[in-house]
Amino acid sequence: MELKSGNVRLRPLRLSDAERLVELANNEKISRNLRDGFPNPYTLADADNFLAKFTNQDPVTFFGIEYAGEHVGNISLVPGQDIYRKSAEIGYFIGESYWNKGIVTTAVNLITEYGFKNLGIIRIHTGVFEYNIASMRVLEKCGFIKEAVFRKSVFKQNKIWDEVRYSKINPEFGG
């Protein structure tokens, strides 16, 4: 399974991605925007544990993002459970030296279309910490709608923050 647009390719994760993943992920400017499950420092053991869970998936929901043939980050859809199983949460990051080249905008468009067409997902959503303007911009460029602010819901780096919630609905279901 691979998804491609121009120089950006999404492909399944591999156990051999571990060292590169540490290079990309071991950065406080990345972890500050993500849940605490994405640690800092980000060690080789963290990468190995993560990859052991998310390689050999069927269907694939965690992808490596490649830019011009190089692994630069990851993107995922995590489907909900029970009555929320037609919804999925999107998550992503890329290494700092690749920011602001339009890479994640392309990756979000690719995985959103895949989620709607191949996984039968109807709603894709996520929450962005109030200070993460770049991520909100990505979602807006991809047609996600800001639908709520979960006030003071995030405790991150010893402070409390608002979370801005975005979603996009499968066009076949009125989105």
Ligand SMILES: CC(C)(COP(=O)(O)OP(=O)(O)OC[C@H]1O[C@@H](n2cnc3c(N)ncnc32)[C@H](O)[C@@H]1OP(=O)(O)O)[C@@H](O)C(=O)NCCC(=O)NCCS
């Ligand atoms: C957020 C992140 C995924 C964006 O990826 P990216 O590939 O750099 O995104 P793109 O280049 O496609 O788009 C970024 C947009 O944000 C804008 N932007 C970046 N920093 C900005 C800032 N401080 N203020 C306003 N706009 C900003 C860019 O100009 C660009 O918009 P434009 O195309 O209208 O000019 C990336 O910075 C990242 O991995 N951050 C750390 C992890 C993270 O935040 N993950 C998401 C958690 S919700």
